[in-house]
Amino acid sequence: MNCIAEDGHCIWYEECGRNAMGRVTNCYYNGAALQLTNKEALKTLKSMCSMFYNGPDTYTCCAPDQIRRLSDQLVLIKLLFGDCPSCFYNFRSLFCSMTCHPQQSHFITVREFGNSTLYPGKQTVESITNVLADDFAQRILDSCRDVLYPDSDQHSLDTMCGRPYDRCTKESLFNYLGLDNPSQPFPIYFNLTNNTCQNNYYNQSTFQCNEPVHTQYENQPMCDHSDCPKAPPKPSPPDVPGKYSNISIRMTELIIVPDNQTFQTHYYLSPPGPLSEIVVGPALDLNFLTQVLDLQTNILNLEGYLPPDNISVRLTDICLKPSNTNCAVFSVLQYFQNSRDNLNKSIGDDFFLYADYITHIFQCSTKKPSLNDTLLNLSCFSDFGGIIHPTVVFSNYPNTKHTIEAKGLVITIIIENSNKPEKIQKAEAWEKAFINYMQNFTAIQDSLRAEKRLNELANFTVYYSNEHSIKNELNTMIWSNNQSNIK
Numbered sequence: 001m002n003c004i005a006e007d008g009h010c011i012w013y014e015e016c017g018r019n020a021m022g023r024v025t026n027c028y029y030n031g032a033a034l035q036l037t038n039k040e041a042l043k044t045l046k047s048m049c050s051m052f053y054n055g056p057d058t059y060t061c062c063a064p065d066q067i068r069r070l071s072d073q074l075v076l077i078k079l080l081f082g083d084c085p086s087c088f089y090n091f092r093s094l095f096c097s098m099t100c101h102p103q104q105s106h107f108i109t110v111r112e113f114g115n116s117t118l119y120p121g122k123q124t125v126e127s128i129t130n131v132l133a134d135d136f137a138q139r140i141l142d143s144c145r146d147v148l149y150p151d152s153d154q155h156s157l158d159t160m161c162g163r164p165y166d167r168c169t170k171e172s173l174f175n176y177l178g179l180d181n182p183s184q185p186f187p188i189y190f191n192l193t194n195n196t197c198q199n200n201y202y203n204q205s206t207f208q209c210n211e212p213v214h215t216q217y218e219n220q221p222m223c224d225h226s227d228c229p230k231a232p233p234k235p236s237p238p239d240v241p242g243k244y245s246n247i248s249i250r251m252t253e254l255i256i257v258p259d260n261q262t263f264q265t266h267y268y269l270s271p272p273g274p275l276s277e278i279v280v281g282p283a284l285d286l287n288f289l290t291q292v293l294d295l296q297t298n299i300l301n302l303e304g305y306l307p308p309d310n311i312s313v314r315l316t317d318i319c320l321k322p323s324n325t326n327c328a329v330f331s332v333l334q335y336f337q338n339s340r341d342n343l344n345k346s347i348g349d350d351f352f353l354y355a356d357y358i359t360h361i362f363q364c365s366t367k368k369p370s371l372n373d374t375l376l377n378l379s380c381f382s383d384f385g386g387i388i389h390p391t392v393v394f395s396n397y398p399n400t401k402h403t404i405e406a407k408g409l410v411i412t413i414i415i416e417n418s419n420k421p422e423k424i425q426k427a428e429a430w431e432k433a434f435i436n437y438m439q440n441f442t443a444i445q446d447s448l449r450a451e452k453r454l455n456e457l458a459n460f461t462v463y464y465s466n467e468h469s470i471k472n473e474l475n476t477m478i479w480s481n482n483q484s485n486i487k
């Protein structure tokens, strides 16, 4: 094979619309790399492709729209390999070089052209050959071989290689990446070569999994021992002893059961994957959870009035605050820190859903409760700092291993008890306001139901109780509505 001596140039620049298969392809361009001036694109390039960032003097074969798409996709790779910075870095350098390298033509050739429908007259790149140094490919694979999907014991390569990680070879990995994986926009024929012509393939220094990623623009730790047997194990922090065992409390409790009692199956590209399904109970319907969050927010903001002067009593005046900030409220919505934005978080691409509120609840309720969901960047901790145990916030589930199949939710609000009469009176004032609010709420539900307006607040049933209702009504637990409704 002859060594090419020419100066490299680009093979593409800018996206050229969707092709007949519905995939976004790039416009063919065989000129010199262009200066990147778009601020946003420069910033993204610096964080995702720092190996091709050169300050204000950055020239690339990728336009801002390509950089955005590349970055969106790399975020997904980060979900798979993110806990191992060197493996993630090595993958980035692969896809960044392919998309942006200013002398692309040295190692990429266009196999098939097409015609742009978006820009008539322009040619598109419909498939490419990308030549890589054989040992570069091997080093990428080696750095990622033992990496586990975040918070799981499933290997990331099981998803990335199209076959189990221990049977993954550089050939199968690059075949899968370029040709077989469903997120691939157009065929990429990777060609691994041992040839020695400097200019005819792409090679790049990599980081091993037990090396920190350290470059001019990046500084990240080595991978954890669990992702990289060569890396030393870290000592684990000691357990915090239980704190609140001597506190006397009063509880306000709600059980909320949706009318629609159907189970649903959701599909994800995640462990135990590659494509996994999660069956969830009626209580995990997103609309239902959203309605419950609204109800819960209203309840937590209720104001009671303490006679004789009708002094206002808010929940925060009387509740138990385990870490001196927010009230102890046990609810599944605490897995989202009671935030609607958090509840609505999801991650995926055109083809796959990777993570959303269900995978989050699944992780919080089946894995260690202190978990930080790295996929959604969401913790499982409540906003009051405590751990939420799934058996406390779900009801009517088949067994403790399958709380996610719950048919109802439980919300428990903890109020501090005391021997001081004025404190007790305050608590009672708020508890009374709660009972009034709920009586009013269920009355509104009843009238909506009577009018068959079942989608507005009336498609679930609430059972509620607290000290006030106990004391004032039967001196035993009393539930609103008829108990026979509990399934």
Ligand SMILES: CC(C)CCC[C@@H](C)[C@H]1CC[C@H]2[C@@H]3CC=C4C[C@@H](O)CC[C@]4(C)[C@H]3CC[C@]12C
Pocket (backbone or CB within 6 Å): 026, 066, 067, 069, 070, 073, 074, 076, 077, 080, 095, 099, 159, 160, 177, 178, 181, 182, 183, 184, 185
């Ligand atoms: C999660 C597993 C199954 C797939 C992981 C590999 C994915 C992330 C890889 C495979 C092919 C890659 C794409 C190949 C070509 C282009 C065109 C370029 O202009 C923008 C980046 C983009 C769009 C790449 C983004 C990342 C990509 C989609």
